[in-house]
Amino acid sequence: MDSIIIDQLTKKFGSFTAVDKVSLRIQKGEIFGLLGANGAGKTTLIKILTGLSGASSGKATVAGFDIHRHVEKVKMNIGYMSQKFSLYEDLTVRENIQLFGGIYGVSSDYIKTKTTLVLDQLGLQDSAKKLVKSLPLGWRQKLAFSVAIFHEPKIVFLDEPTSGVDPITRRQFWEMIYAAASQGITVLVTTHYMDEASYCDRIAIMNAGKMEALGSPGELKAAYQVDHIEDVFIHIVR
Amino acid sequence: MIQIEQISKSYNAHAALKQASFKVDRGELFGLIGPDGAGKTTLIRILMTLLLPDSGKAHIGQWDVVKDYRKIRQHVGYMPGNFSLYRDLTVEENLRFFASVFGTNIKTHYHLIKPIYEQIEPFKNRRAEKLSGGMKQKLALSCSLIHRPELLLLDEPTTGVDAVSRQEFWQMLGTMKEHGITVLVSTPYMEEADLCDRVALIQNGEILEVASPKNIVDHFSSHLYRIKGKERLGLINALRSLSLFTKVYPFGEYIHCTSDEAVEPVVISQQLGQLGMDEIVIEAALPGIEDRFIELMA
Numbered sequence: 057m058d059s060i061i062i063d064q065l066t067k068k069f070g071s072f073t074a075v076d077k078v079s080l081r082i083q084k085g086e087i088f089g090l091l092g093a094n095g096a097g098k099t100t101l102i103k104i105l106t107g108l109s110g111a112s113s114g115k116a117t118v119a120g121f122d123i124h125r126h127v128e129k130v131k132m133n134i135g136y137m138s139q140k141f142s143l144y145e146d147l148t149v150r151e152n153i154q155l156f157g158g159i160y161g162v163s164s165d166y167i168k169t170k171t172t173l174v175l176d177q178l179g180l181q182d183s184a185k186k187l188v189k190s191l192p193l194g195w196r197q198k199l200a201f202s203v204a205i206f207h208e209p210k211i212v213f214l215d216e217p218t219s220g221v222d223p224i225t226r227r228q229f230w231e232m233i234y235a236a237a238s239q240g241i242t243v244l245v246t247t248h249y250m251d252e253a254s255y256c257d258r259i260a261i262m263n264a265g266k267m268e269a270l271g272s273p274g275e276l277k278a279a280y281q282v283d284h285i286e287d288v289f290i291h292i293v294r
Numbered sequence: 295m296i297q298i299e300q301i302s303k304s305y306n307a308h309a310a311l312k313q314a315s316f317k318v319d320r321g322e323l324f325g326l327i328g329p330d331g332a333g334k335t336t337l338i339r340i341l342m343t344l345l346l347p348d349s350g351k352a353h354i355g356q357w358d359v360v361k362d363y364r365k366i367r368q369h370v371g372y373m374p375g376n377f378s379l380y381r382d383l384t385v386e387e388n389l390r391f392f393a394s395v396f397g398t399n400i401k402t403h404y405h406l407i408k409p410i411y412e413q414i415e416p417f418k419n420r421r422a423e424k425l426s427g428g429m430k431q432k433l434a435l436s437c438s439l440i441h442r443p444e445l446l447l448l449d450e451p452t453t454g455v456d457a458v459s460r461q462e463f464w465q466m467l468g469t470m471k472e473h474g475i476t477v478l479v480s481t482p483y484m485e486e487a488d489l490c491d492r493v494a495l496i497q498n499g500e501i502l503e504v505a506s507p508k509n510i511v512d513h514f515s516s517h518l519y520r521i522k523g524k525e526r527l528g529l530i531n532a533l534r535s536l537s538l539f540t541k542v543y544p545f546g547e548y549i550h551c552t553s554d555e556a557v558e559p560v561v562i563s564q565q566l567g568q569l570g571m572d573e574i575v576i577e578a579a580l581p582g583i584e585d586r587f588i589e590l591m592a
Contacts, residue, residue, distance in 0.1 A: 093456035094427055193331050220330035220453075220482045222497060223584045224591055227543045234527040234544070248456050251485060254546030273547050289457050 065114035076265035089256035119210040135204035138215035142200035145189035160207035194225030250286035301350035325490035371443035381423035396441035428459030516552040520579035
């Protein structure tokens, strides 16, 4: 089953084409990496898929809903986490969870039960009343991910989720992503860090608004006869 | 060129640096590698005389970072982590301004920045804020070199920069050696270690290890295997349930497993087979900097 279907999607700003006839299908439970340099069109594409921006032409279905006609339904069924902004630093751990649960309109009973579960899973029971800004970066990242999937969305969008965190935390984070995917949540990771991409099931590389390559990290490396995804990327962009 | 002895620095209760010590030789391209919050910026700011250490000593050449701050500021080039140029000035105005601050002009040491500056010269009348990320980096590097420093301190110059610009930037750093300029560069990207002559690995304010990239990898003391299969999460849990490995962690497309004693891949595959896991690729693997970093962290 496909959880994201993109068909000839195009976005123009005046004479500039930011996303140029992109077509793509992403399966339910897949961990999909979207790569590209700054200005390649990743952010524009993600904004369209998350209902923050309209497409100029083309079609897309996200979590079963048409992005043109049912944009609010799309928003209810996705989660989002970015490296820069994910949590409110001046709220406590518990308050952040409750706030995001409330925004997504889940019941207060659900919030209560699930909050305990999330705090247990993260080992943050004793930190529930601490301000988020007092947590180490690695914990914040893990909490941000838990919050992004708190309402059990069908798809979660992650923007450079692990850049800058230490190697051990980073791997704990990827295990959380694997666990979410194995429960059927589709994961779309946008990044320009190539080694982050190598953790994904499949990746697409965008350049100047077009999708230039698509496949598993292993397939792409074999196709370009290189050892690292970074070299595939450099080959395409140059 | 740089001598750091037992430098400590705390912000209130948080210890940002804990008795950090290492040396950087003249002419070296030296990497300071660690995650966000490890203490990289604190250390660079102390070396640049922008921050005082609580204890310990540091010297740049014969100059003490506390007493001889004026000398250091004249002879060291510095590129901070956030974009440090004047956004409202053009490319050329920025360069001219930095030259004048150091009492020189663009011409005197132009040969030094020529290969870098030529790439942005077509845009010399463009305001700095209108430049792309890669071009901003090139301008910032040009400005930090304009007074021909003996030492260049670069705080995460490649963070947030795309792969192509990153590669170009490292090529530029490689050429500093020809001019006899020592470079200390910090980065959160482990894979950039290979581009340095030597590196210091830093985590939680502690220097974990200082060596050449090759020696760091050689210090990895366990046996390492890389394993690949369809159900990643299931495979990780299965591998952890075997009593063969000291550590099991995801590593890109693979799962890395470490053990104190050598393990035959066929033994791993048999034991996984008993758990109902097949079509698994198992190979002995060469460790990378990240494997060693993980080993040192634990």
